Amino acid sequence: MNVLVIGSGGREHAIVHKMKQDGIKKIYCAPGNAGIEELAACVPIKSDDVRGLVDFALEKKIYLTIVGPELSLQAGIVDAFTERGLTIFGPTRQAAMLETSKSFAKKLLKKYGIPTPQFEVFDTSADAIDYAGTISYPAVIKADGIAAGKGVIIAEDSSQAIAAIKDIMDNRVFGDAGKVVLIEEFMEGAESSYFVLSNERGFLPLGSARDYKRLRDHDDGPNTGGMGSISPSDKLTPELEEKVVKKIVYPLMEALEKEGIVYRGVLYAGLMIVDDEPYVLEFNARFGDPETQALLPRVEGEMVGILTDSAKGRMFSDRLSLRQDVSVCVVMASKGYPASPQTDNVIEGLKDAIGKDIFIFHAGTRNEKGIIKTAGGRVLGVTALGESMKAAREKAYRAIGSIVFEGSQFRSDIGL
Numbered sequence: 550m551n552v553l554v555i556g557s558g559g560r561e562h563a564i565v566h567k568m569k570q571d572g573i574k575k576i577y578c579a580p581g582n583a584g585i586e587e588l589a590a591c592v593p594i595k596s597d598d599v600r601g602l603v604d605f606a607l608e609k610k611i612y613l614t615i616v617g618p619e620l621s622l623q624a625g626i627v628d629a630f631t632e633r634g635l636t637i638f639g640p641t642r643q644a645a646m647l648e649t650s651k652s653f654a655k656k657l658l659k660k661y662g663i664p665t666p667q668f669e670v671f672d673t674s675a676d677a678i679d680y681a682g683t684i685s686y687p688a689v690i691k692a693d694g695i696a697a698g699k700g701v702i703i704a705e706d707s708s709q710a711i712a713a714i715k716d717i718m719d720n721r722v723f724g725d726a727g728k729v730v731l732i733e734e735f736m737e738g739a740e741s742s743y744f745v746l747s748n749e750r751g752f753l754p755l756g757s758a759r760d761y762k763r764l765r766d767h768d769d770g771p772n773t774g775g776m777g778s779i780s781p782s783d784k785l786t787p788e789l790e791e792k793v794v795k796k797i798v799y800p801l802m803e804a805l806e807k808e809g810i811v812y813r814g815v816l817y818a819g820l821m822i823v824d825d826e827p828y829v830l831e832f833n834a835r836f837g838d839p840e841t842q843a844l845l846p847r848v849e850g851e852m853v854g855i856l857t858d859s860a861k862g863r864m865f866s867d868r869l870s871l872r873q874d875v876s877v878c879v880v881m882a883s884k885g886y887p888a889s890p891q892t893d894n895v896i897e898g899l900k901d902a903i904g905k906d907i908f909i910f911h912a913g914t915r916n917e918k919g920i921i922k923t924a925g926g927r928v929l930g931v932t933a934l935g936e937s938m939k940a941a942r943e944k945a946y947r948a949i950g951s952i953v954f955e956g957s958q959f960r961s962d963i964g965l
């Protein structure tokens with residue numbers, strides 16, 4: 550059996566690592582990185598080169614392809630693979646609209662009574678601006694489409710709201726993602742992510758995680774792709790998790806069925822917990838990064854069969870069980886990240902960092918004649934499992950202590 554993983558980040562390294570644990574003999578990754586290279590054959594095909602990837606999968610008779618980045622989903626990779634009879638884990642372009650169009654997702658939630666902050670949708674800036682003059686603040690302005698995590702603005706007053714609306718809709722700072730805007734009720738609470746694997750026959754809970762978006766400790770500094778994560782989320786008690794399944798996941802599965810949407814893949818709900826009640830802020834149509842780097846090492850037993858079930862639209866043949874241990878993932882980023890990351894620095898101490906229940910997932914790295922160098926903004930995700938958050942933190946930060954590269958940045962408060 551062979552497997553192809555698409556992407557080049559820490560998330561994909563965690564997926565490849567899991568496939569290795571599952572005993573997959575031949576793993577390919579496109580395009581991969583210096584860490585993935587040690588476990589898989591990396592092929593230099595870009596994540597959104599749909600034709601190149603289809604040709605490669607046909608040539609190598611790939612049994613299962615697993616998609617990492619949303620970019621590939623948006624490029625229609627699942628549709629293209631399926632057309633050629635290839636098995637691929639992930640939603641079609643239409644089903645991925647749960648992520649790629651916030652208005653699509655929110656309208657579905659509203660129609661089926663699934664808890665989500667109140668909202669209005671606008672397709673002209675004049676209407677949005679009129680409405681912005683009538684509401685209370687703070688309020689949340691959201692570009693409808695994918696805006697690299699920058700399309701959501703918390704406006705403190707109407708002038709900020711109007712400025713955001715003009716930027717998004719008139720100046721098109723996020724391109725076509727800003728054709729439509731949502732104005733949403735601001736909800737104050739604790740955020741968590743919840744993951745399920747799904748298809749038209751059912752779903753399997755995959756667990757929870759929490760990510761740390763800001764660059765610096767105590768949620769200071771600019772937003773990033775994510776500077777760390779923990780799993781399970783400390784904000785999602787087992788009782789709350791039950792509520793999430795009952796009030797959000799089940800009704801959503803019913804909604805998808807009624808709407809005739811076949812959703813195969815990971816469905817990841819971004820939640821806000823207010824007074825012990827979960828609300829959906831958004832969906833993502835893929836494994837989150839770095840959440841997946843914390844989550845996957847907790848998965849016990851084989852995963853490839855379950856992913857194949859999801860991809861083929863079969864009943865799930867098995868359940869997923871998670872280790873009781875908690876997981877902490879700390880991202881090490883390049884100097885200058887996120888604005889202008891400096892690359893090409895030598896990374897030392899990787900071998901010394903390895904230990905039991907410690908995983909060094911690579912993101913922006915490359916191998917230059919045996920020397921590992923930085924090659925992107927987020928460089929490594931150092932993940933550790935432990936009996937308690939404290940134990941996991943100690944392990945992760947001890948490992949980080951032995952890894953050295955010029956100007957490295959990481960948060961010291963992940964899991965605190």
Ligand SMILES: Nc1ncnc2c1ncn2[C@@H]1O[C@H](COP(=O)(O)OP(=O)(O)O)[C@@H](O)[C@H]1O
Pocket residue numbers: 666689698699700701733734735736737740819830831
């Ligand atoms: N209704 C809301 N109330 C309060 N905060 C919100 C609300 N919607 C979004 N946010 C904040 O903005 C962040 C980004 O919003 P989200 O809908 O997840 O979009 P994206 O991840 O695509 O940028 C959330 O993680 C949350 O911190």
Ligand SMILES: [Mg+2]
Pocket residue numbers: 819831
């Ligand atoms: Mg989000």
